[in-house]
Amino acid sequence: MASEVKQPYSIANLPPLIIGGAVFNHQYSSDPHSLPVESVLARAFKLGFNAIDTSPYYGPSEEILGAALSKLPFPRDSYYICTKAGRVKLDEFDYSRSNVRASVLRSLQRLGTTYLDLVYMHDIEFQAEEQILSALDELKSMKSEGLIRNYGVSGYPVAFLFDIALKWRSRSGEPLDAVLSYCHGCIQNVTLLECFDRFKKEAGVAAVMNGSILSMSMLRSVKPHAFHPAGAQLKSRVLELATQMKEEDNVELAELATKFAIYEWIVTLKSSLVLGVSNLQELDVAVSAYNEVRANGLSDRDRALIERFQSGLGDHFNETWASGFH
Template identity: 45%
Template sequence: MASTPTEHPSTTSPFPTQQRPIPYSFVNGRRTPLSSILPPLIFGTATFNHQYNSDPFALDTTGLVTSALTHGIRAFDTSPYYGPSEQLLGEALATPFVRETFPRASYFILTKVGRISAEEFDYSPQWVRQSVACSLERLHTSYLDLVYCHDIEFVSPAEVVEAVMELRRMRDEEGTIRYIGISGYPIDVLGHVAELVLKETGEPLDAVQSYANFTLQNQTLAGPQGIQRLKNAGVDVVPNASPLGMGLLRRQGVPVGALGDFHPASRELRSAVREASNFCDRHGEKLEVIAIRFALETWISAGSIVGSKGDPASGVPWKQESNDDVGGAKLGVSVIGVSKPPELEKTMLVWRSILDGLEGGEETAVQAGRWYRAWEWSRNRRKAVQILAEGVQEILGDWFGYAWPSPSPGFVNQRKKHTKTMNDGEAPWLTPAASPEPKPLEGGEVVEERNLPLR
């Protein structure tokens, strides 16, 4: 269970003005549409996990979360499957500084149910309720803004429908959940289950989160079997997660944390990505810079039909910005994850530049006291990124648009629901003392986390 939150000094200056709440309401059985209030940039905390980092307890997670809030981020995505992520996020949000300055109603918490480990899934009503109760405790909150059924392709569609219905019962009877969705990788499975939920229950899903399906390497999510199919099934918002393809689209290759190399990309795909990285190097760019900017900037418009009018992160410390300030249109929603302060700072600079290139960006920059040519610079940067993105896609060849199988052939759910409970069925989290040291690779090189350069 989550430990008592520890106070971490976040600032020595007086508390700034208390931040305003997100305008959620529930009146006469009708709740505010998710697409009118969900922030279009969500901080993903899958990086607070042993898959991506050798020791997530050694990360400055409190500093990262606090800095994200001060830069305007108002939504955090997590999951019980992400090791200690919920615990670390909950402790960061429970510091006196955050509680005083950012009331609970001023930000979203998104988490998940159903996935327990790599080979264990439990979508039963009993486990759904137990999982939500534990998430509430770890996150030190009385309600969850959005709960996804996690990685639905690993269970049957009927199990997903059952879990969605149980989450809705909790929403309606207890008020501990506000919005409900599903998440996963295969586009066809997400579309089919969204349609099935609408058909079987008469109510569409609030959100469907897809990951690694709108990147430099794979843009299937924007196609007719992606967001258009989900839109037709009544889905309100489709967040695009993992714009770097779970770390595939990086010069140094896939991340290798304490759990080893978990990435499903084949050797041949990785080789093609290395060639694409060399191509970017020859033109004075880094692959991850082009990949992150392309995905964020392009999804803002490509994903707008299933986007949101929630207030965007301004990217500027202590500067609140509204959707009207950036043109007033729906923006495609993206989920980004970082592990270190420089990564967050650079991501915020990229995001600010992308916003400057939107409709009305010229006037917004002047009013905010930024450079009057910021809009022009953003538009020119977009053109340069687009040219290199097309070059990367040419190099990827047949690997462009490729999706790896999920689950792998022969997968069998190892969960025995009638004998497992949260206490005896869940592997214990590694404590700081038990966290493993970085493991040497063949040849003696030590695996270390590296900063993600962006601009």
């Protein structure tokens, strides 16, 4: 890949792997300020993965990323910054137009930039429809002012994201630039893959983004983080299958899940993944998987393991959990 990718301001030109800033947060790390963020970004950008995704909700993530970016030699127009607005704390949201504007202006300051490439309204399923559409009105205004280049919505329930995308297009006369869902484009849940064409063709969304391909730490051979909202039976079954795969096949579920998502989302659908990596080793593993799958696809062994895992989930395949009130 090219060592530095110049950025035309088109959301369609986002790199296949976007560095997720959620891991630079106390929820995932006891000391996020100690993580080698500058080194991770430097290597990722040199490899052509020149985009980051963050949010004010992710604790110190924006400040950490902004400090790292200020030390890197890459010009601002050579990388993308994506962030969010509207979610303040775990149980606190503010979708008022005044707060949306204030949040974006604060993000600009924290990230050391005069514009943001993409701003989502964060976790829209916790808000009423009119609040969401009004907040999008403000993002649209800020886009016309040049403060942001693109805007969209993020959240967990795919059906609600699609409904809002349709309603926004009808109300505003233009489609959303981007939609981001998470845990729905992974080896355990393929709902977002199945809805990809509808977002593009019916709602006109330019970029459909897939986040948390390891389902917020559930898809691995150790217990997920304590905050994980999935049901106990789903988490238990995933861990049982992952442990069995590790012992009998010497395969780590996280690696298999990464290959699955890269193949289905990037190779097949040609869209972007938001990938949380907290150190250089995790970045190298992800890039290695990307290069392998892009060059060779999935091996027969990988396909057999994927089928076995998904079949083993039984009724837990495509299982979801409650999020918001839609």
